[in-house]
């Protein structure tokens with residue numbers, strides 16, 4: 001698809017230009033688990049990486065491919081692999097590319113389940129250091145001879161810290177280290193990690209890309225910037241049949257997706273593809289709503305602190321403005337001590353008390369009691385999570401209705 005055309009135009013016409021049968025505008029949902037081949041040589045060539053095609057749906061399906069191509073296009077990358085969830089994308093990618101003798105530097109402000117799977121990797125023998133990634137110097141200090149990967153998120157959830165994305169990218173490029181950026185919170189509409197030299201981009205498709213809270217999915221995208229030819233952890237058998245620049249993604253597809261089995265269903269791929277058509281429209285509206293709410297909370301005497309990159313008091317407000325098209329739909333608030341945060345949440349009539357984010361509906365959750373409960377009070381304090389924090393994923397409702405709901409709940 002033309003890169004000159006706009007973000008939404010490209011997504012809307014991606015399937016049609018692939019010429020699905022009957023002039024269908026959507027890529028059909030192909031439910032076949034396996035694929036028959038007239039000439040068995042085709043099947044042999046697919047197995048031997050000599051030809052692209054489908055053999056068994058755990059590692060590839062035409063409906064899923066159509067979504068992968070859209071993600072690649074949105075991220076301005078060279079190829080993508082979809083998974084059943086964002087966590088499947090993260091865990092399979094790390095498992096495929098990292099060995100027990102390797103070292104990873106990860107942000108200490110990570111999505112809770114990412115932090116939890118990284119702890120599992122530590123228990124399996126991989127060494128991982130968690131650093132405050134808002135300053136590249138902390139990453140530089142943590143890098144060792146055996147460091148293979150740096151893993152950060154764009155805007156951290158729930159306290160909205162922004163990684164020192166550009167400087168970390170320069171550092172990784174200089175050292176030849178894999179730079180993996182989880183772009184879920186910004187989505188490719190607000191930010192493309194390829195612009196800060198990311199090697200691999202993670203997206204939870206469950207969140208803004210799918211956008212309606214009705215399907216789980218995840219993806220990893222190869223930006224094409226990393227030199228895979230000399231990456232040491234590639235299965236030797238791939239080196240004889242796969243082009244050097246495709247070695248990393250072959251390793252992830254075969255060792256990560258095929259072997260670990262976190263496959264996206266074609267039905268979910270279709271649902272996410274339809275959702276992705278309106279990513280720009282939804283996120284523009286969510287960002288406008290979020291900024292209006294952040295300003296309202298910022299001026300409200302019963303709100304002690306607002307965590308949102310779009311307000312001037314955010315420590316990285318200027319950086320967020322430079323990096324991202326807008327400030328995103330996620331924010332957190334810390335209420336005044338006089339207010340019980342659970343009681344406050346129960347007063348909200350419109351806003352849904354729920355753990356997801358990136359939905360069309362506005363969702364709120366008390367952080368310390370739920371998504372960060374398992375960490376304990378000490379780690380929460382280290383991560384800058386107040387005990388009375390409420391995280392909001394701002395949706396696309398009419399702005400006046402959202403403001404009214406919060407205003408009423410804070411008054412009573």
Ligand SMILES: *Cc1c(COP(=O)(O)O)cnc(C)c1O
Nearest residue numbers: 085086087111182184204206217
């Ligand atoms: C939700 C989320 C994930 C995990 O995605 P799932 O699709 O829920 O598995 C990973 N990273 C970030 C930043 C997320 O918000």
